[in-house]
Amino acid sequence: MRSLKRFGPLLLLLPVPLFAADAGVALVPSVRSVWADAKTNLLGAPSLDGRYLSLVDVETGDLAVLDLADNDKIRLTSNPPGSKQFAYFSAISPDSSRVAYAWFNEEEFYELRLVALADSEGRVEPGEPRVLIRNPEAGFVQPCSWSPDGEQILTLLFRKDNISQIALVSARDGSIQVLKSLNWVYPKKMEFSPDGRFIVYDSTTKEGSDARDIFLLSADGSSEVKLIDAPSNDIFPAWTPDGKFVVFASDRAGTMDAWIIPVAAGEAAGPPRLLKKELGRFLPMGITSQGAFYYGLRTGHSDVYTAALEEDAAGVRGEPVIVQGRLTGANTAPAWSPDGRRLAYLSRWGTENYAQESRVISIRDFEGGKEHTVSPKLAYMERLRWAPGGESLLVSGSDGKSRAGLFTVNATTGETTPLVRERSTNFRGFEGVWSPDGKAIYYIHEDSAQGFSIRRMVIETYEEETLHSSPAALPIHDLALSPDGRSLAFATRDPAIEKTEILQLLPVGGGAPRKLLTARNAVLNGVEWLPDGSALLVGAPGEPTPSIWKIAVSGAKPEQLPIQINHTGGFRLDPKGRRIAFAAGEQQSEVWVMTGFLPHEQTVR
Numbered sequence: 062m063r064s065l066k067r068f069g070p071l072l073l074l075l076p077v078p079l080f081a082a083d084a085g086v087a088l089v090p091s092v093r094s095v096w097a098d099a100k101t102n103l104l105g106a107p108s109l110d111g112r113y114l115s116l117v118d119v120e121t122g123d124l125a126v127l128d129l130a131d132n133d134k135i136r137l138t139s140n141p142p143g144s145k146q147f148a149y150f151s152a153i154s155p156d157s158s159r160v161a162y163a164w165f166n167e168e169e170f171y172e173l174r175l176v177a178l179a180d181s182e183g184r185v186e187p188g189e190p191r192v193l194i195r196n197p198e199a200g201f202v203q204p205c206s207w208s209p210d211g212e213q214i215l216t217l218l219f220r221k222d223n224i225s226q227i228a229l230v231s232a233r234d235g236s237i238q239v240l241k242s243l244n245w246v247y248p249k250k251m252e253f254s255p256d257g258r259f260i261v262y263d264s265t266t267k268e269g270s271d272a273r274d275i276f277l278l279s280a281d282g283s284s285e286v287k288l289i290d291a292p293s294n295d296i297f298p299a300w301t302p303d304g305k306f307v308v309f310a311s312d313r314a315g316t317m318d319a320w321i322i323p324v325a326a327g328e329a330a331g332p333p334r335l336l337k338k339e340l341g342r343f344l345p346m347g348i349t350s351q352g353a354f355y356y357g358l359r360t361g362h363s364d365v366y367t368a369a370l371e372e373d374a375a376g377v378r379g380e381p382v383i384v385q386g387r388l389t390g391a392n393t394a395p396a397w398s399p400d401g402r403r404l405a406y407l408s409r410w411g412t413e414n415y416a417q418e419s420r421v422i423s424i425r426d427f428e429g430g431k432e433h434t435v436s437p438k439l440a441y442m443e444r445l446r447w448a449p450g451g452e453s454l455l456v457s458g459s460d461g462k463s464r465a466g467l468f469t470v471n472a473t474t475g476e477t478t479p480l481v482r483e484r485s486t487n488f489r490g491f492e493g494v495w496s497p498d499g500k501a502i503y504y505i506h507e508d509s510a511q512g513f514s515i516r517r518m519v520i521e522t523y524e525e526e527t528l529h530s531s532p533a534a535l536p537i538h539d540l541a542l543s544p545d546g547r548s549l550a551f552a553t554r555d556p557a558i559e560k561t562e563i564l565q566l567l568p569v570g571g572g573a574p575r576k577l578l579t580a581r582n583a584v585l586n587g588v589e590w591l592p593d594g595s596a597l598l599v600g601a602p603g604e605p606t607p608s609i610w611k612i613a614v615s616g617a618k619p620e621q622l623p624i625q626i627n628h629t630g631g632f633r634l635d636p637k638g639r640r641i642a643f644a645a646g647e648q649q650s651e652v653w654v655m656t657g658f659l660p661h662e663q664t665v666r
Contacts, residue, residue, distance in 0.1 A: 103357035122147030362390030457490035587631030
């Protein structure tokens, strides 16, 4: 078992005390950090008794628990080395004897599984997993909460026809009772009440709007009321242990804060009251029977910088300059416009989700000194590439119906058109580039069975052809088309040498790829052509900052450039090769716990 260190002292962060409604006693919530390192993830929940925190072991993809008493990590599954399977969301039964969890299987859909956590005496003895739901049409499953008697698992089903469902799954035989269907909209959080009579969840109320309200659904699905109906964005509801209150997050006061509302007889019993200001990038995980509220935070920052380059990228002139946009600490993936006047990049916007974050496209006009944002109707965006005409962008990501691919987005209106779109577990979409005339795109297609391929699509007819294929063990990334449109550069693994990547050059007109660079113990990160097409700039790891190499197409010896930029992800050259844009910063997930916030101290579960 591997031990995970606790971080952080006890902190008092609430400047204004919360007063208990019935006693007038000032309650000052306290918070402390529980888990914060490179392996922290927020895909689990605490056990009701506060002993365990379920999680995903990021090194193996296994389901695991963290013993909160001694910080030991215990793996509950045994994923074979090299497997593409992995655990995802999980929930621990009320008696801490079992864990329900989602498992991404070898056929690329999610199962609902159950595994033992402890025996009758509380000893941890993981057993063999049992499959409760294995249905390709279910697509995605997420165990959210257990019924108080441990007989049913409140589960989110997201079917391949884009219908999401609130369902109860029997922990005995996997039988399913669907309580409500929500089309493609799904709750960010839902949970059984402590008495098992109700389910609280959040959902949008109007198509096209990101704002959510909070609902109470009877456990048999026969009736439903709005617990909170307001123009604000109200999300992430969780019951207090006595079932008399629901804690939730809301932006009604201008920032994302924690609020609490009294509940009685299946409806609100009073107005919401502020619990804690400025939660930050907050993601709730669960409240224990003793009133310890475990939650996740995403911390850190990412900003976009530009730097002036010497002639032929021989070095950097001066210091990199941060792009001063509307949002700071939340920007990534820069892309230069064809005329070099504008820089588009992705900015974090809106509320969080456990697997991904909401983003908009920010566009900075350096000559005019102005910036505007466009918000495409996409659930997620990962990369940007300007179209040759400068009127639109090629965006990789996924739409609101879990279809990933490549989309064109108008740079002024945000109007979105799909070019490549298909059901995929990779919500990040495909990596693509434009042809010089804007009539075609080249992109990397990924398929678990067929592996990777580089494809060309003619936009007018949607006709495709495959230019190059690679097995699943040799992923392709960092695609770059030469200025004359004749050659595609890309990075992949070397099949003959372990922990080695190679840079290859593929003739667009046909023929085998040619190796340009071999990088041992490195992952190439960023591939850009110089404007004259004579060489490429390639990023590779280095200390104290990543290295950038100039790789001549002629086959001349690679040259390490004196460009010192501590970038994360790739980088982009402007069309004249005189400026470089990149993102820098570090982000991390952390688990925290809040105590002392309950209006009533009694805990009845």
